[in-house]
Amino acid sequence: MSARYKLILTYDGTNFAGFQRQPDTRTVEGELTKAVNLMAKKPTPAIIVYGSGRTDAGVHALGQVVHFDFPFDIPADSMRKGLNSILPVDMEVLVAEIAKPEFHARYDVSGKRYVYRIDLGEFRNPFKRNYAGHWKFPVDEAKIRLAMKDLIGEHDFSSFVASGSSVRSNVRTIYEAKVERHEADNELVFEFYGNGFLYNQVRIMVGVLIEIGSGTRPVDDIQRLYKLGDRRYARRTVSASGLYLKHVYYEGDDPEHPTKLPKHQR
Amino acid sequence: MSARYKLILTYDGTNFAGFQRQPDTRTVEGELTKAVNLMAKKPTPAIIVYGSGRTDAGVHALGQVVHFDFPFDIPADSMRKGLNSILPVDMEVLVAEIAKPEFHARYDVSGKRYVYRIDLGEFRNPFKRNYAGHWKFPVDEAKIRLAMKDLIGEHDFSSFVASGSSVRSNVRTIYEAKVERHEADNELVFEFYGNGFLYNQVRIMVGVLIEIGSGTRPVDDIQRLYKLGDRRYARRTVSASGLYLKHVYYEGDDPEHPTKLPKHQR
Known part of the structure; x- marks a missing residue:
């Protein structure tokens, strides 16, 4: 059968x-x-x-x-x-x-969770070239955290979608957006959980956030980008190598136990 | 000039x-x-x-x-x-x-330091295939630590050299041998510092140690292997992918500051 x-x-x-x-x-x-x-x-x-x-x-x-x-x-x-x-x-x-x-x-997808790793090392690290983005300028995490609050909720992400995307609507909801500094690896690790993401959306959002952290964009720039609704103002798309699809959520998943992966791979 | x-x-x-x-x-x-x-x-x-x-x-x-x-x-x-x-x-x-x-x-080399990483995950981890060995059986670290004491000092490592090596003497000195479990990565990380290492020596030593940790060799087996002086009894050579040459020491190096690498790469 x-x-x-x-x-x-x-x-x-x-x-x-x-x-x-x-x-x-x-x-x-x-x-x-x-x-x-x-x-x-x-x-x-x-x-x-x-x-x-x-x-x-x-x-x-x-x-x-x-x-x-x-x-x-x-x-x-x-x-x-x-x-x-x-x-x-x-x-x-x-x-x-x-x-x-x-x-x-x-x-049946109800949501997705993505991780983005950025290596902050002064030098290119040969071991990370395929596994993280790279940013060698000083970054103020407090500014990034502040800016990330503007990502939470339902928004029109037209400024954060790669040209060539042909979806009907650019409105998506982000439930969770966080960033952590992993001192041992000298990395910034972003995590985003939402009901769905547009083409290149995570990589464009991280590009904007890292520029905010470096002081080349104001902390409230995401609000400006929402109003503009034009991808050309977000500019940078960070490297594909740092992006990880961490989890796919389905309706009916147990929210307390979303995955059945072995412990160390969760 | x-x-x-x-x-x-x-x-x-x-x-x-x-x-x-x-x-x-x-x-x-x-x-x-x-x-x-x-x-x-x-x-x-x-x-x-x-x-x-x-x-x-x-x-x-x-x-x-x-x-x-x-x-x-x-x-x-x-x-x-x-x-x-x-x-x-x-x-x-x-x-x-x-x-x-x-x-x-x-x-002018006075010593070398090697690291060997073993992934203990139940599954093959695609991200580690080129960066760590793999061992899916339970390992008792206490046994490994006990056995590693037998590595310290000057020994004839003839049981721990790949056939085909043509050096005159197989006597080497190991100054330091340690193992740590990295819980977050689910790895055992070995580190060896000695005045020099024979061809495949680190990979053969790790193979013996992991078998000791798994209980398929007795804890004092390294002493037996020294006496045998025959590589065929050590058997396993763990994968090249887990081995890292961490540091090369030279006479006149400042022992307190052996490297001048940027902090996060030390």
């Missing part, structure tokens, strides 16, 4: 041309589709994999979610182990579950 | 076929030699770069040291910036100094 599976997966985006399947290019969806079809002994793409949304080339995931319908009803953990034995080393299925037949990884 | 330069450099070993220059292969020494000769406007290899010693493919450096003679006496920090503007992103000169004319990066 067939069953619908939900997977939570992590990947290092460095060597993928993004999430979405494309011919003759190494993508996350492409590798996963091949693995799922191989397990089912079907010619790719007999089984289609649906993701919660795309991630760009170089963007990482700590908890991307996908679903697919599999022709045989095998135990969820056997699905996880089977796929991990086929998948390349830069991606890993953390959790496999048998989902309700009507679950949809994309349409 | 010409001058001898000493560099401290860091590199991500993932995409290098090791340190040593080889034809038609991307190596650390090869990239550095090209950059130094380009700065001097000389055909490679008019200026030869001497390293403190080799690192294998996949092994990283936080503080590798090299020297070379440069035909012009330019300020040390201009040398650092100039080389960094030429070098690829997976290596970075942290410090450049004008050295004494008789300084030799290899012959």
Whole structure:
């Protein structure tokens, strides 16, 4: 009997041309589709994999979610182990579950959480080149924290969307926005939780915030950008390498226990 | 006027076929030699770069040291910036100094310090595949700490050298050997400081220690291996990806301030 599976997966985006399947290019969806079809002994793409949304080339995931319908009803953990034995080393299925037949990884999303890491080191750090953005100027976190309050709530983020996006509305709600300095790593780590994010929105928001922290934009500049509604005024888009899709939320998730990841990977 | 330069450099070993220059292969020494000769406007290899010693493919450096003679006496920090503007992103000169004319990066070494990281996660972590070894079985650190005491001092490490090594003596002295559990990263981090290390010695020692910690070798097994003096009994060589050359010591170094790296990179 067939069953619908939900997977939570992590990947290092460095060597993928993004999430979405494309011919003759190494993508996350492409590798996963091949693995799922191989397990089912079907010619790719007999089984289609649906993701919660795309991630760009170089963007990482700590908890991307996908679903697919599999022709045989095998135990969820056997699905996880089977796929991990086929998948390349830069991606890993953390959790496999048998989902309700009507679950949809994309349409049922109620929110997403992203992390953005910025290395504040004086020098380029070879170990972080693919895993963090880089900013070598002094940053005043208090200014950033103050400015981030303007992000909370429902706003028209037209100043924070990359040109080329074709969504109907640029209105989104941010529930949580925070920044921490990780002294040991000499990094600023941003985290954003909202009902959805526009194309490049997180990377553009971080670009504005880091400029506010450096004093090249006023602390209330986000309010000005809301009024302008024009992406050209936000200017900077920080590097894809610092961005991590941390978690995808669905209606009906237990808010106290949003993830079922092993402790150290939460 | 010409001058001898000493560099401290860091590199991500993932995409290098090791340190040593080889034809038609991307190596650390090869990239550095090209950059130094380009700065001097000389055909490679008019200026030869001497390293403190080799690192294998996949092994990283936080503080590798090299020297070379440069035909012009330019300020040390201009040398650092100039080389960094030429070098690829997976290596970075942290410090450049004008050295004494008789300084030799290899012959004057008085000691080296290595770090080895082991990820203890249940799953393969795609973000660590190139930056740590992996061990998914329970480990008793107390046993490892006890066994590490047997490493301190002067010993014949013939059981801990890869076959193919052609050094005259396998006697080396270890001054310091420690292990810490980094809870946040779920890692065991080993550190070894000695007057020199044989080929693969650190990776073989860590392999023995992790087996002691897992209970598959007795806690006093290092003493048995010293007596056997035969590498076949140590068996496991842990992955190159977890190994970092942290520091190279020279006679005359100030022991209180062994490095001049920026604070967060020490």
